Amino acid sequence: MKKVLTFILMLFTLLLALPFQDAYAKGTTIDAFRYKTRNDASVPFVRLAMDLSSHINAEAAIDDDGNKLALVLKNTELSNGINKSYTINRSIVPSVTFRQKGKDVIMSADLASPHKIGNDDIKIFGLKADPSIDKPDRLVIDIPSAGTRTATGSNGNTGIVYSSDSTITQAPADFTISAAAKKALKGKVITLDAGHGGTDVGAIGHLNGKEYYEKNITLSIVKPLAELLHQAGAKVILTRNSDVNVNKPYSDSVSELQARCDIANNAHSDIFVCIHIDSFKNGSVDGTTAYYYPKTSKDMLLARMIHQANMNDLSMPDRGIVSNHLYVNLHTNMPSVLVELGYISNPHRLQMLTSSWGPKVIARSVFNGIVSYFQAA
Structure with missing residues (x-):
């Protein structure tokens, strides 16, 4: 990753409003990972979603060339049901990988076309648990296509x-x-x-x-x-x-x-x-x-x-x-x-x-x- 710190600070500012910023979670797990190509916006985009056992702190960065997005989930572990690698959509997000690094989980997403962080580009947001519809805490990443x-x-x-x-x-x-x-x-x-x-x-x-x-x-x-x-x-x-x-x-x-x-x-x-x-x-x-x-x-x-x-x-x-x-x-x-x-x-x-x-x-x-x-x- 190049010049990661700048991008981490930019995305960290965006993430401050998320419900995941309460305190560093203890024993949080990623229980499920889902992805889908969506066509119901002005441009096609890939939605990545993680089900979480509790709130987390997350930092994100994109490399200097705009070819890879990295997400660090603090004090988090992968459950047994999470694969280490996923093939997603080769024209937007060709692949996503997960790895455990000490107490943190790092998710890396390959980007098919160069992207720049901004309000109208990659979006990262949290959704609070809703027991009434059996929904856990979730972290969502929307990555749009380029040029269409x-x-x-x-x-x-x-x-x-x-x-x-x-x-x-x-x-x-x-x-x-x-x-x-x-x-x-x-x-x-x-x-x-x-x-x-x-x-x-x-x-x-x-x-x-x-x-x-x-x-x-x-x-x-x-x-x-x-x-x-x-x-x-x-x-x-x-x-x-x-x-x-x-x-x-x-x-x-x-x-x-x-x-x-x-x-x-x-x-x-x-x-x-x-x-x-x-x-x-x-x-x-x-x-x-x-x-x-x-x-x-x-x-x-x-x-x-x-x-x-x-x-x-x-x-x-x-x-x-x-x-x-x-x-x-x-x-x-x-x-x-x-x-x-x-x-x-x-x-x-x-x-x-x-x-x-x-x-x-x-x-x-x-x-x-x-x-x-x-x-x-």
Whole structure:
């Protein structure tokens, strides 16, 4: 830790009002530790909570680089039910560890992005015991994500409102956004959905003895596409910007897909674009397909414009524009399209999809199709 004392004093000032400052506790134990990623604030945050047998004194510090938060709980012991290490959320708090040091317990939290102590950043507070609802004394730490804001769906599902200061910027460096594109996209609300994620890996491809998951490839396309749209003046909402389920782990398919639709519907998006990669038992099959459902007068136009751009820009076989009853096309209120951008089961295509340049080339093509749609709509 660097320059810890300064930060300890800063946080100690914040902690003076806590109910844990009565006197140094005797025989206090940490009886339980819980954590949860919360999406019900202006930015996503991880909440860490400890159940305590009695009041404690606590000091906290963050290192000079903003990569680690340390919390010292005075005269405290770990109960047998507390693990020494926890994997939390790799995009906010990748891990938390506990260790006993003499009479004190030290909790260390790794921070995925640099944080600075302040009233609007990391918050540490205590909650008094409430026997009426069987709640013990608790110490709570809220650690927010950096560089994102949220848009919440009707079922509490949350999409990320893309911002250029987030960590997901991967725009193609050699692509210039025209004035015409900026005019077409300015102020448009566009929801991008990277298919699958979290416990749902999607289709699996194999290349050079290694497995590749559809969920990772779709995200690698959505990220540079989001940056291009953002740079052109659109408001871009991502159903996910990391390897997570949008609803919850092991969610049934309807709940997971509805969560994605809720995000787009609640944001009153102008269009919804869902990115997938196809698969087939015959490894020679390849191509791109655009699926739509004609629930509005412009669903087919959106599918046609994006598909035509893919035909113009990408060396992929044409598998057509297909009207189908796919869930996300049926249950979004705005014009929507689900595009299958190549076959993960085709080794040649998989090599392109997992290259450093392939996803960005595809993103640029889909961007061109979206521009053409708004110019024609």
